[in-house]
Amino acid sequence: MGIFPIRRKPNEMMRVLVITCIGVVFGFFLGVSFPTLTLPKLNLPSSLFPSFDLTYIEDKYTGLSTHTLLNAWSSLRRAAINGFNETRIWVPTNPRGAERLPPGIVISESDFYLHRLWGSPDEDLKIRPKYLVTFTVGYKQRKNINAAVKKFSDDFTIVLFHYDGQTTEWDEFEWSRTAIHISVPKQTKWWYAKRFLHPDIVASYDYIFIWDEDLGVEHFNAEQYLRLVKKHGLEISQPGLEPNSGLTWQMTKRRGDSEVHKDAEEKHGWCNDPHLPPCAAFVEIMAPVFSRRAWRCVWYMIQNDLVHGWGLDFAMRKCVEPAHEKIGVVDAQWIVHQSVPSLGNQVKPKAVEYTCPCLLCVCICSVFIDQLFVFIN
Numbered sequence: 001m002g003i004f005p006i007r008r009k010p011n012e013m014m015r016v017l018v019i020t021c022i023g024v025v026f027g028f029f030l031g032v033s034f035p036t037l038t039l040p041k042l043n044l045p046s047s048l049f050p051s052f053d054l055t056y057i058e059d060k061y062t063g064l065s066t067h068t069l070l071n072a073w074s075s076l077r078r079a080a081i082n083g084f085n086e087t088r089i090w091v092p093t094n095p096r097g098a099e100r101l102p103p104g105i106v107i108s109e110s111d112f113y114l115h116r117l118w119g120s121p122d123e124d125l126k127i128r129p130k131y132l133v134t135f136t137v138g139y140k141q142r143k144n145i146n147a148a149v150k151k152f153s154d155d156f157t158i159v160l161f162h163y164d165g166q167t168t169e170w171d172e173f174e175w176s177r178t179a180i181h182i183s184v185p186k187q188t189k190w191w192y193a194k195r196f197l198h199p200d201i202v203a204s205y206d207y208i209f210i211w212d213e214d215l216g217v218e219h220f221n222a223e224q225y226l227r228l229v230k231k232h233g234l235e236i237s238q239p240g241l242e243p244n245s246g247l248t249w250q251m252t253k254r255r256g257d258s259e260v261h262k263d264a265e266e267k268h269g270w271c272n273d274p275h276l277p278p279c280a281a282f283v284e285i286m287a288p289v290f291s292r293r294a295w296r297c298v299w300y301m302i303q304n305d306l307v308h309g310w311g312l313d314f315a316m317r318k319c320v321e322p323a324h325e326k327i328g329v330v331d332a333q334w335i336v337h338q339s340v341p342s343l344g345n346q347v348k349p350k351a352v353e354y355t356c357p358c359l360l361c362v363c364i365c366s367v368f369i370d371q372l373f374v375f376i377n
Helices: 008-034 055-060 063-086 139-151 168-172 174-178 189-196 222-231 292-301 312-321 344-345 361-374
Strands: 131-137 156-162 179-181 207-211 235-242 289-291 327-337
Touching: 055 235, 131 189, 131 222, 139 156, 156 174, 156 189, 156 344, 168 174, 207 222, 207 292, 222 327, 289 292, 292 312
Parallel strands: 131 156, 131 207, 156 179, 235 327
Antiparallel strands: 207 289, 235 289
C-alpha cells in the first residue's frame, strides 16, 4: 500500500501564513518600543534572590531580553517593598516619634539611678530609691546642704544643681560621691527643673522635693514628713515655716496644735474665696514637695524663661482637684527659711533690670498672675 503525502487546503495554509506574519510584525514593534538598557550587574536583597550577573545575558541576547528580565526583577522588588509597607509597624499609642517601634521595646520613662560599666544592672542598686530631692546650691552653702542631706535616708536620690560651677569640691562629703551633680552657672532651680526634671525622667519617684539651699532643717525628718503627707492625702505640700523666720503668708506659718493645715485667714480683702490662694490651695516656692502625678502637671506649667518663680505658687492649684484638699502645709515637720541670697550675690547686672522692688510688689505680681489664669480659663 503506498504512502500519499498530506496536502493542506489552500485556505488553511493562508491562515498559518497570515498569523505568522502578524506575529513577526508585532514582535518587531514590541522590541523596538523598549530602549536597550545595559546593566552589567543587578544586585537584589539576599533575602529574596542572590546577586545575578547579567553581562552574559546582555551579550548573548538582545536589549529586549535584558529589559524584560529587569522588569521582572523590578516587579518582584516592588512587590516585596509593598508587602513590607503593608506590614509596617505603626502604634499611635506609643510616645510621639516612637510610633514605628514595637510597644514591647519602648521605654518612655527613666530615672537617676546610677549603673556600673560592667555586670548585671539588677545588681547595681542595693536599694532602689522611691523619692527624689533636689537642691540648687553654691559651694558656700555646703555646710547647710550637708546638714539637710543627712535628713534624707537612702530611699532618696540626691540631685545637686550647681549655679557656681563648683562640683568636685563637694566630694569632701561621702554622700556626694553617689549624688547626681548638674552644673550650669548662674541658673535658678526652676531653670534646672524645666530642663532636667521632665516627668518622664522622674517617673520612678513617688515624691519630688525641689528645695532651696538656705533652709534650716533641725526640726525636720523626711520619712516622718512623707508619712503625714500620705496620711492627709496631700499632692502638693511644704513643711511649715518657723513663725520667727520672716513670714510672708499666714498659710505657710507653722501651727503648734496640728499635724497638717490646709487653710488660713489672711488680711481683709486678700482672699475673695476661702478655697483659693493665699488662704488655701497654696504653698510657697522655696520648699515645695510634689507627688508624681502633681509634678507631671506642674512641670508643663513652668515657662522656659521663668527665673524666680513668682506667681507659680498661686497657679499650682490648677494641677490638683480639689486643690483646697490636696494642697497643704505639714506643721509637725517644720523648717526655717534663712533667706541667704547667695545666687543673687553672684550676679552683677550690667544694666538696670525690672524687678519687684518690695514685698508688696511681689504680692501684687502674684495676684495679677493668678487673676490672669482665671481670666484665661
